[in-house]
Amino acid sequence: MNIGEILIEAYGILKKVKIESYLLDSQLLLSQVLKKDKLFIMINRDFNITKQQENEFLKLIQIRKDKMPIKYILGECEFMGMNFIVKPGVLIPRPDTEILVEEVIKYIKEKGYTYICDVCCGSGAIGIAIAEFNKSTKVVLYDISKEALDVSELNIKRFNLSARVNEELSDLLQVAISKNKKFEVIVSNPPYIKKSVIPTLMDDVKNYEPLIALNGGEDGLDFYRRIAEESLHVLEKGGLLAFEIGYDQRKEVVNILLEAGYKIIECIKDLSGNDRVIKATLVDKQATLVVEPITLE
Template sequence: MTLADLHGEARAALARADIADAKLDARLIVEHFSGTSRADAVSRPDMPVDPEKADAVRQAIARRAAGEPVHRILGFREFYGLKFFLTPETLEPRPDTETLVDAVLPFLRQRAAREGGCRILDLGTGTGAIALALLAEVPQAAAVGVDISADALATAARNALENGLSGRFEPVRSDWFEKISGPFHVIVANPPYISSKELETLQREVRNFDPARALDGGADGLDAYRTIAAQANAYLEPAGRVAVEIGYTQKEAVTRLFEAAGFRTLEARKDLAGHDRVLVFEPR
């Protein structure tokens, strides 16, 4: 089988399965499992593909056709220019979450320049994507990544090592603030914010493959925000910041929670689609 044949077969199989991004997903899978590149597809379409590699591509295509997200099949995803390995216990870091990184970077850079360093607490760190993206952008910073999942913490530690950031990243197994000692200049979180009743209505790629514990925010989706708002102030440096990702309908509810807990809203940011996505607070 030639490389062109394999690309065509993969695209057709995903199109038959009504995969929305069939062409892109097919290309990513073929390239990864055949060890080829886009340049090979253009300049060497007639190159033969090893039968074992072609079989690996077909198996991966079958997984995608059954609804498994392409990046879970590949085992990694890029976020903020870094490569993050995934496991079943971690969410995929998605482009909308880069809005959270953008929201706190100017403050972190300012504090690091003024004080010679800064400390970040990433609650529910998962792959470590938020904390590690910030560390890559602010060389004077150090971060603690908190998660209740040992598997997620092992994945975050691996990602820190692979990206050359392990010396400034500390994974800690903790139920939110339970085993944490402050203070921190910035507390960031992309917490579970889907209401329990909405979980079954999510896309199958999310519902069947993302860890439910990282999605389920309780009856109204706000449980994690209540915990963070109630406790964050005790772990902040003076004039520190708390930045959280939110569901696109939750701006007002989350703002009320934090303001009732003694915070002032500094900023609300929208994601790439124009939806409310990030809120930044400081203590009054």
Template sequence: MAITYNNLYMDIRQQLRLAGIRASTLEARELVCFAAGKTRQQLLRDGQLYVPPVVEEQVRSLVQRHLAGEPVAYLIGEWEFYGLPLDIDRQVLIPRADTETLVDCALPFLRVNPGSRVLDLCTGSGCVGLAVASQVPDCRVTLGDLSEGALRICRQNIRRNDLSDRVAPLQMNAMQSPPSRLGTFDCLLCNPPYIPSGDIAGLDTSVRDYEPRSALDGGEDGLDFYRAVSSLWREALRTGGMLLFEVGIGQADDVLRIMRSFGFGDLEITPDPAGIPRVVQGILYDEI
């Protein structure tokens, strides 16, 4: 029986909702838009039109894959972060709304330090650095990641958001000292792997089986990258520069202590919109 776009969307939304998916409205819309090749505005405009059978079949196939655990962002190959459209594949983590707090915390510092050089280390899709560049027109941003696959996605997202004049991707290893050719930065942002190794097996299927383990595994206690970046990468930050980390649940106090031990002061912890401590930031001083 023929079905309209509106009815298909509502049917899929209900199916996802009954499966316990909180973002059922968003995900149903994205899946229908992707299968139909329509924008959100076009889907709204064409809501009373009948769906071609091949499109309905594709939507329902995507829904079954999603219900089996495959994230919507990987199914459709893109996601939105801080208002920016981003290409996404399984080489990178899917940007989360929680991570927008990291951008929010950096903006006041960057806006009173014109012309800042910014490094987004462990950049993945480039979402954090690109969001900063989109909000602070006079800053220069470097996206750093060890993964060649991630850097390929970064290059696509730089072009997609017309930021090639101010954003550049470079391969770098957060667990090693920065190359001297990098120079120094005014602001270093980092959303590193922070899941304790022993906890990965217990993660939700959509994360454990689909997102890259190298972007999740933070070592035995989940803090390996915080130690390495705070100690090794302080030399890539100017005195008076700011280091900002995203942290996992229950990690904020430990990360604050790590940063303090390596000469960072004026330390602050900022919660995300759900009230979970999500960002730890501090200023680099001369002496450890």
């Protein structure tokens, strides 16, 4: 078969099971099998492929047909313009999370901060991207999952950041507290989906992405409560705590931060107009309370 023929067959297989990205997914998987870029695939439809390549490609198409996320099959995901290694066992980085990273990078540059912590790090995408765009930073990645930390380590090495980024097994910030570590910024995209909502998620998510990275408890707020409380022991005065949040969690997360003692709290919306990021500054008790919604232009 040639490229054109095998792609038409793949399109039909994926379209039949209502995979909306059937065109792109098929092209990306064939690119991986042939070890050619997407442009080659697009302009060389008469290029003949071997039987072995055909079988390998159709095997991957069957895996995608079963709704395994394309990023897991490819083994990579682009985030902040960087190609991160991803594997089953870590959450796939989402474009919305780039808003969180961009806000933290901006804050670090304004304040000249150096010591950063990424808690619930997963693949390490958030902390590693921060380190890549801020050459003076030192970043610690925490996760309770050994599987996640193994992927984080691969990504640290991929971007040659071992001198400034390290990963450590920890139940949220417990290791940092026990070692009396101090950070100027704590950033987190914690699990925040309500337990009852998880069965309603897309098959790609609920059947393949790790439950530990999705389940935020009965109300989706378990990790915000714990991180807000634990951060008080390791965040420097004037330091920043930044969360990604669900679109409907702004009020609840702001209240959690207020109860923990945070004073200056901002909410940033994503490009779709949904509440996406909460930034909170740890200041003296005498400071004026400021809770200000901000829209990302």
